[in-house]
Structure formats: structure tokens, C-alpha cells
Amino acid sequence: MPTLTKLYTLEEASQHNTSEDCWITIDGKVYDVSSYLDEHPGGDDVILGATGNFSISIHNTIKSLPTQFPDTANRLSMELYLSGFTLFLSKGKDATDEFEDAGHSKTARELLETFCIGELEETTTPIPELEIVSKKQQLNNLPQKFFNLSKQYWFAPITVVGLSVGLGYLYLRKKQAI
Numbered sequence: 001m002p003t004l005t006k007l008y009t010l011e012e013a014s015q016h017n018t019s020e021d022c023w024i025t026i027d028g029k030v031y032d033v034s035s036y037l038d039e040h041p042g043g044d045d046v047i048l049g050a051t052g053n054f055s056i057s058i059h060n061t062i063k064s065l066p067t068q069f070p071d072t073a074n075r076l077s078m079e080l081y082l083s084g085f086t087l088f089l090s091k092g093k094d095a096t097d098e099f100e101d102a103g104h105s106k107t108a109r110e111l112l113e114t115f116c117i118g119e120l121e122e123t124t125t126p127i128p129e130l131e132i133v134s135k136k137q138q139l140n141n142l143p144q145k146f147f148n149l150s151k152q153y154w155f156a157p158i159t160v161v162g163l164s165v166g167l168g169y170l171y172l173r174k175k176q177a178i
């Protein structure tokens with residue numbers, strides 16, 4: 001039997017990301033929650049933040065901060081690349097984690113179903129449009145890494161020099177005593 005469910009790609013759903021026209025995708029389904037934004041007890045901003053706007057995850061070795069910069073994506077990607085960060089830029093975002101993390105009640109889940117307009121195409125996955133994780137990045141950062149290491153292990157050369165001076169002194173004293 002042919003399915004009557006309308007299918008969307010994640011990228012298509014991601015175009016609807018404003019307070020007048022807001023779609024979110026949860027568990028493979030697509031919801032048009034535009035009319036519910038103003039009524040949402042958790043505020044409209046959290047739902048808008050879970051839409052498929054450009055989403056950028058920035059990582060370096062010490063911290064990871066997912067954030068959103070819709071307009072400045074290209075400039076930012078270049079700047080971050082140069083400063084040695086790893087950057088993932090994806091167009092299209094799934095809101096399942098945000099929805100689940102808020103601990104919504106059964107009533108909220110039932111209400112959600114009333115806004116369902118279709119499902120995601122099965123092949124749809126968040127596509128990283130730009131992924132900068134390369135060996136080149138590590139090579140570019142060699143001087144910085146060396147600097148970081150020397151900051152971390154500054155005591156090692158001082159210990160070696162100290163030990164050499166001490167041993168030399170003891171050796172000379174012993175030699176003089178003979």
C-alpha cells in the first residue's frame with residue numbers, strides 16, 4: 001500500500017527556521033510548530049534554537065562548544081581554522097536531543113503529534129558541509145604545541161641542570177679531598 005506520509009530532507013526542513021515559519025525534526029518526524037511558538041511554556045527561543053539553522057560545532061583539544069552563527073559561517077570557519085580549532089558546519093539539525101533533554105510530559109508528546117506534517121527521508125543525515133579536521137592543522141600547530149609542552153614541563157630542564165651542577169660540585173669536592 002503506498003504511504004501517504006510526506007517525506008522531507010533534513011536540509012529542506014532546515015529552511016523553516018524563523019518565528020513565522022518554524023519546523024523541527026524529532027525522531028525522524030517533521031513538525032510545523034510555527035503556531036505553537038508563542039504558547040510554549042519553555043519559550044520560543046529554545047524551539048527556534050533547535051531548528052535547522054546553520055549549526056556549527058567548534059572543538060579544540062580542551063573544550064567543545066556547540067553554537068550557532070548563521071551569517072558569519074565562512075569568515076568564522078577560516079578564522080577558526082587559522083587558530084587551530086576543529087570546526088563542523090552542518091546545515092540541517094535534528095531536535096530529538098533538545099526535546100528529550102527537556103523532560104517533556106506525556107501531554108507535551110501528545111501535543112507534539114498534532115503538529116506532525118511528515119517524516120524525514122530515510123537517507124537523511126546531518127551532512128557536515130565543512131569539516132576541518134586534518135593533519136595539516138596539526139602540522140600548522142607544531143610551534144604552538146611545542147610552546148604548550150614547554151610551558152607544561154618547564155621544570156624538567158631546570159631539574160636536569162640542577163642535578164648536573166650538584167653532581168659536578170660533589171665530584172670536584174671529592175677530587176680536592178684526594
Ligand code: HEM
Nearest residue numbers: 033041042046047050095098099102104105107108111112
Ligand atoms: C525541541 C525543542 C524544545 C525544547 C528545548 C523545549 C524545552 C522546554 C522546557 C525547558 C520546558 C520547561 C519550561 C518550564 O517549566 O519552565 C518545556 C515545557 C514544555 N514544552 Fe517544550 N521544548 C521544546 C519543544 C517543544 C515542542 C515542539 C512542544 C510541543 C509541540 C513542547 C511542549 C511543551 C510543553 C507542553 C511543556 C510544559 C511541560 C510539559 O508538559 O512537559 N515543547 N519545554
